[in-house]
Amino acid sequence: MEAVEYFEVECTEEAGGNYYRRIAEVVLLDHNLLRVIRKLHIFIDPGVPIFVAVGVTRKLPGIVRLRDFADVAVTEQKVTISIGDETYLAPLLQILWAQYGKENVSQPDRFTIVLPPGQADADLEDLPVFDPSESMYKDLIYALLVIQPEGFKVRRQWYGDGKFYLVASEDTLPEDIDDLVREKFAMMGEQL
Amino acid sequence: MTLVPVTYKGGIYRHDEIIDLIEDLGGYIIQKHVIAQEVVLQALVPKEDIALISAIGKPLTGELTPSPLVGTEIAVVTMSLEIHHLPHASCDVAEYIRRFGAKTNMVGLARGFGKRIAQMNDEERDVINEHDLAVYLLGDFETCIRQKFPALRRGINVPIIVCGGPSREALQRIIDPPVDGYVGNVGRFMHRTKESEELAKLDEVVSEITRVLDRKRDEIAKDPPSVSPARLMDIIYDQVGEIHEVLSPTPITVQTTGLRVKLPYDTFARVLRDIPVEEGITIGEIANIIPSRMRDYILIRIRPFSETNVMV
Incomplete structure (x- = not known):
């Protein structure tokens, strides 16, 4: 957890809090999320019961565009895309199929895609293919769901703007839950 | 003759001699695993013959170790x-207990x-009650254990061992009425x-389970079952051919006072009831044969001597 600037687990039961600290460390490590979290504060009160996790992420990598992983060669007869990194091939194909129609997108081999010439060819290199922050936040929320005590089925989660939180309980969430979340952010020296 | 539970580990070469020896001495093989070139036998053997089996097994690189939990079925x-x-919290415990010879079944509650x-x-309650002992793996918070445990123990009449995050003393303090065993942390x-x-x-x-089961065995020894479960297992293996076609690792699971036979109840309950144990005595006379809540298996609960007045 050295990579994380601030990491605290606050709990009304000392022993339980220590166990949850270890659980959070292991889960975040397993999900490869330690390098994206800058600050994390977890608050658990099993008496209420309530689980609150608030945090701040590091600066995330930007949107992946076609030019980042492929070369585009435009001729009068056809447009050829040579794939350098297969990682983003699947989302790219989905986009191309939607745009050009499945019958017009041919893939003679794994690393080549051939399209008919179209109007948007000039901008093709700038085509946004994948937004890592979207999946990263989803992974983050999933990891928090794994960390939280099981059975806390009533939950609220939010992310964006470099911050995220998740509150969960077995019962209906208290009305002043936003104040509690703000308070926990303030403890880390942040503002929601 | 006192039978003690042991595990024999050795090479596969001439291991049938060890099996024959144990059977000739009056012991029972509960389970046999063949793993590549190695064979692991879980058996009940006469106490006074342990040295003999060790001596005969030695040239075959065999090793005999005591396994206090052989012949028990435990619900985790x-x-x-x-x-x-x-997988870790539950499987690690279940797997570790298995190394000491117990047959463990994991019972995952739907709404625990x-x-x-x-x-x-x-269904969960009945399945747990079919075992010799239940190990409850609870969570990390005292508050939760105190509130939820009464709902989870209702109707359970086998010994319970509670494992949980709080210390052993804390578990003893919050669980009322007390259970048979506690393991903290x-x-x-x-x-x-x-x-x-x-x-x-x-x-x-494992030592907590052993302690609780030893106490249970002492209780049983005061009014022993009419036939030893291991002996009854041998008889069923001899008399019911279909049991050899069951692919489960233990087609017959031995418990402290009964057996779980992995054959369909409707077809085989009558067959089992009529099997003679000894001249003039059938299994049906000394045991209750009931359907198990686990799949369509058969559960045999051997009645104690005080009920049947028969000891075979």
Whole structure:
């Protein structure tokens, strides 16, 4: 957890809090999320019961565009895309199929895609293919769901703007839950 | 003749001689595993012949170790089969107990999680009651254990061992009425148990189980079952050909006072009832043969001597 600037687990039961600290460390490590979290504060009160996790992420990598992983060669007869990194091939194909129609997108081999010439060819290199922050936040929320005590089925989660939180309980969430979340952010020296 | 539970580990070469020896001495093979070139036998052998078996096994690189849990079936009750408890917290415990010879079944409750919402249905309750002992793996918080445990123990009449995150003293304090065994500091965790202190904790679980089962065995010894379960197992293996076609690792599971026979109840209950144990005495006369709540298996509960007045 050295990579994380601030990491605290606050709990009304000392022993339980220590166990949850270890659980959070292991889960975040397993999900490869330690390098994206800058600050994390977890608050658990099993008496209420309530689980609150608030945090701040590091600066995330930007949107992946076609030019980042492929070369585009435009001729009068056809447009050829040579794939350098297969990682983003699947989302790219989905986009191309939607745009050009499945019958017009041919893939003679794994690393080549051939399209008919179209109007948007000039901008093709700038085509946004994948937004890592979207999946990263989803992974983050999933990891928090794994960390939280099981059975806390009533939950609220939010992310964006470099911050995220998740509150969960077995019962209906208290009305002043936003104040509690703000308070926990303030403890880390942040503002929601 | 007192039979003691042991595990024999040795090479596969001439291991049938060891099996013959144990059977000739009046012991029983409960389970046999063949793993590549190695064979592992879980057996009940006469106490006075342990030295003899060790001596004969020695040239075959065989090793005899005491396994206090051979011949028992233990339910490892986990609050759910979600990622929160699996694989490490539940499987590590279940697997570790298995190394000492017990047959463990993991019972994942459908709604065991949560503090207020935890509950157990009749099927889960009956399945747990079919075992010799239940190990409950609870969570990390005292507050939760105190509130939910009464709902999870309702109707359970086998000995219970509670494992949870709080210390042993805390568990003893919050659980009322008391259960048979407690192991503290084994709650919810997400990592594999491989450090020595974690393994020591698992050893503590095993010694707690052994202690509780020894006490149960002492109770049973005062009014012993009319036939030894291991002997009844041998008789069924001899008389019912179909049992050899069952692919389960233990087609017949031995318990302290009964057996679980993995054949369909409707077809085989009558067959089992009529099998003679000794001249003039059938299994039906000395045991209750009932359908198990686990699949369509058969559960044989051997009646004690005081009820049948028969000892075979």
